[in-house]
Amino acid sequence: MRPLEETQRKFFAALQMPLRGTSRRSTHLSPNEEGHSPEFLAKAEELMEPGENLSSAERLELYHRQYWFRVLESVAEDFPALRRMAGEEMFWEMLEAYLQTYPSGSFTLRHLGRSMARFIAEWPGLDETQRRWFTALAELEFAAMEVFEAAEREPLPPEQLAEVELELQPHVRLVAMPVPADLCLGWDSFQPGEETPTQVAVWRGTSGAHMVRLDAVEHELLLRLKAGGRLEEIFAEPVDPEPSPEKVQEWFGAWQSRGWITRRGSEVIELKVGNNEDWSDVDEMASQAMPMEE
Amino acid sequence: MSDPRFTSGVELATGIGLRVPHYNHILSEKPAVGWFEIISENYMVEGGRALAVLDRILDQYTVVQHGVGMYPGDAGGVKFDHLRRLKRLVRRTKTPWISDHLCWGSVDGSMSHDLLPIPFTFDAAKKTAENLRIAQDFLEVPLAMENVSSYGEFKDNEMTEWQFLAEVAERADTGILLDVNNIYVSSINNGFDPMEYVNFVPPERVAQIHIAGHSHYRRFVVDTHDHPVIDPVWKLYERAIERCGHVATLLEWDGRIPSFNEVWSEAKKSETWREAALAKRQENAAA
Numbered sequence: 089m090r091p092l093e094e095t096q097r098k099f100f101a102a103l104q105m106p107l108r109g110t111s112r113r114s115t116h117l118s119p120n121e122e123g124h125s126p127e128f129l130a131k132a133e134e135l136m137e138p139g140e141n142l143s144s145a146e147r148l149e150l151y152h153r154q155y156w157f158r159v160l161e162s163v164a165e166d167f168p169a170l171r172r173m174a175g176e177e178m179f180w181e182m183l184e185a186y187l188q189t190y191p192s193g194s195f196t197l198r199h200l201g202r203s204m205a206r207f208i209a210e211w212p213g214l215d216e217t218q219r220r221w222f223t224a225l226a227e228l229e230f231a232a233m234e235v236f237e238a239a240e241r242e243p244l245p246p247e248q249l250a251e252v253e254l255e256l257q258p259h260v261r262l263v264a265m266p267v268p269a270d271l272c273l274g275w276d277s278f279q280p281g282e283e284t285p286t287q288v289a290v291w292r293g294t295s296g297a298h299m300v301r302l303d304a305v306e307h308e309l310l311l312r313l314k315a316g317g318r319l320e321e322i323f324a325e326p327v328d329p330e331p332s333p334e335k336v337q338e339w340f341g342a343w344q345s346r347g348w349i350t351r352r353g354s355e356v357i358e359l360k361v362g363n364n365e366d367w368s369d370v371d372e373m374a375s376q377a378m379p380m381e382e
Numbered sequence: 383m384s385d386p387r388f389t390s391g392v393e394l395a396t397g398i399g400l401r402v403p404h405y406n407h408i409l410s411e412k413p414a415v416g417w418f419e420i421i422s423e424n425y426m427v428e429g430g431r432a433l434a435v436l437d438r439i440l441d442q443y444t445v446v447q448h449g450v451g452m453y454p455g456d457a458g459g460v461k462f463d464h465l466r467r468l469k470r471l472v473r474r475t476k477t478p479w480i481s482d483h484l485c486w487g488s489v490d491g492s493m494s495h496d497l498l499p500i501p502f503t504f505d506a507a508k509k510t511a512e513n514l515r516i517a518q519d520f521l522e523v524p525l526a527m528e529n530v531s532s533y534g535e536f537k538d539n540e541m542t543e544w545q546f547l548a549e550v551a552e553r554a555d556t557g558i559l560l561d562v563n564n565i566y567v568s569s570i571n572n573g574f575d576p577m578e579y580v581n582f583v584p585p586e587r588v589a590q591i592h593i594a595g596h597s598h599y600r601r602f603v604v605d606t607h608d609h610p611v612i613d614p615v616w617k618l619y620e621r622a623i624e625r626c627g628h629v630a631t632l633l634e635w636d637g638r639i640p641s642f643n644e645v646w647s648e649a650k651k652s653e654t655w656r657e658a659a660l661a662k663r664q665e666n667a668a669a
Contacts, residue, residue, distance in 0.1 A: 089503060089505060089538060089540075090538055091457070091505070092455075092457040092500075092501065092503070092505055092506045092509055093457035093458070095457075095501055095536065095538065096456070096457050096486055096489055096498075097489055099498065100489040100492070100494065103494060103496075134537070135536060135537060135538075136534050136535070136537065137534070137535045137536065137537050137539070139534065139535070139571065139572060139573060140573050141601040141602060142533075142534070142571075142601060142602060144534075147533055147534030147535075148534065150533040150534065150602065150604075151496065151498065151533060151534070154496050155495075155496055158495055158496065159495065162495075191492040191493070192492065192493040192494075192495060193491050193492060193493065194493065195423055195426070195451040195461075195464050195467070195493065196423050196426070196451075197495055236430055236431075237427035237428060237429065237430045237432065238428055238429055238430065239428035239429035240429050240430075258428065258429070259429065259430070292430060356428070356429060358433070358434065359429065359430065359431060359433070360434060361409070361431055361434040361435050361438060362409075363406060363409045363410035364406050364410065365405070365406065365431070367402045367403075367405050367406070367431075370431070370432070372401065372402055372421065372424050373421055373424055373450055373495070374399070374401075374421055374450070374607070374634075374636040375421070375448070375450050375483065375497060375607075375634070375636070376594075376605060376606050376607035376608070376634070376636040376637055377531065377604045377605045377606055378604075378606075379604065379606050379608070379637065380599075380604060382599045382600050382601065382602075
């Protein structure tokens with residue numbers, strides 16, 4: 089009897105092989121009319137009993153489809169701007185290669201795009217301009233997913249700023265990019281302009297993810313806030329250029345009004361939702377199979 | 383009746399799966415639903431609106447956790463980080479039992495996000511039961527294992543699916559979430575008599591029943607949860623109730639989700655079938 093571990097390794101390896109033929113035509117991937125590879129057919133023959141209506145390979149193929157349909161759809165949903173910028177053909181080619189390099193390592197499909205920026209930074213299918221912009225954009229779009237499910241702590245009243253150890257809220261992400269990739273969110277197609285380093289904060293507000301550009305020094309101070317410490321520790325090292333006290337006051341005012349500052353180690357608070365909220369950006373996992381064509 | 387140790391002694395009637403398109407209706411109308419089932423993994427997060435909406439639902443309703451990521455059939459063993467997240471959610475929901483699927487789904491930390499079939503071997507039953515015992519001890523809540531829809535059979539199989547389900551449940555001492563739609567789907571795809579399956583399941587272990595719709599293709603059936611329940615599935619449900627007695631019943635509808643009222647009225651149909659089955663059960667007992 090084959091050990092369970094061996095069966096599962098072989099089965100899983102078959103799932104991760106590229107889709108071909110009819111199965112592939114049911115996705116946005118570029119067509120490949122070749123039949124199954126000899127490796128896939130050998131695994132099907134070895135593992136699966138043929139049925140009355142389906143051969144061993146056809147039975148394994150149903151699982152093969154389900155795997156790819158689900159992960160492709162899930163990761164594509166998380167990168168809508170990257171999809172527009174890359175264009176359909178390049179986007180799906182990139183996704184397929186990504187999923188082969190970085191299969192899901194999390195219990196949830198929401199984290200499937202976690203390594204997308206890292207992958208794009210090394211993927212050979214891009215020119216250097218695309219690489220810089222798409223890497224930054226992927227980081228930005230994934231940050232929007234991360235803040236969706238991050239915790240929120242009690243915001244700190246302004247009068248306590250000088251009294252306690254400070255920290256940046258967990259539902260705020262700081263993204264430093266070599267190019268202004270946030271502009272892509274408003275573009276229909278890729279039209280790269282001047283490449284200036286850009287810093288952005290992404291955070292969860294009452295109606296989903298928000299984004300705001302940051303001054304470079306403001307970004308540096310927020311990084312220090314993220315590391316945590318008392319006010320005097322955050323300002324212990326000089327920043328360049330040194331901002332005016334009025335500017336610093338203005339930044340702190342904005343951070344406070346967005347609820348970004350909390351006391352280090354404070355309690356996680358429970359959010360409230362109303363009766364009529366927009367839930368259209370919420371993806372759910374469930375136990376159903378994906379519809380398919382015969 | 384289910385043995386109370388598989389349900390923490392909590393008796394529930396008809397429920398539906400809590401799904402995003404229905405959030406606003408439920409929060410504003412507070413419909414008279416017996417209970418909601420949640421997909422645990424959608425709420426195993428640090429914060430945000432998912433937990434906020436769950437808290438409002440918990441103020442009004444009983445919630446039972448149903449998972450898609452425990453993968454008790456994994457040869458690699460249990461994943462304690464997953465169990466820790468689950469347990470944190472259990473403290474919030476106070477779920478009377480936790481259900482998940484009798485399947486495997488990951489290798490070396492890579493996830494399939496699918497409910498993959500376990501070979502029905504004694505070796506696999508032993509390993510799966512071992513994983514389940516560890517999980518149930520850790521979670522300190524009764525577990526119920528759901529039979530999954532299947533699209534093929536392994537050459538290594540040493541027993542039928544229903545024998546495997548009973549074997550694992552007995553070895554691990556867990557409850558069963560009997561999905562009668564999944565039995566129907568697998569019976570078409572794998573060519574067996576679904577009634578034989580229902581008749582074999584140990585009735586005292588059935589803590590919950592799932593009903594759902596599916597998609598019928600020319601040569602196979604896919605468990606898409608996007609249609610009403612068909613009559614052959616209702617008949618399996620009726621027979622299951624006749625054997626098991628009153629069991630918590632839940633309708634799953636996950637694709638092309640219609641209005642709340644449409645889903646709820648489909649779920650309520652189970653009550654007619656249940657009453658008929660319970661009457662038959664009484665007649666049988668009297669005879």
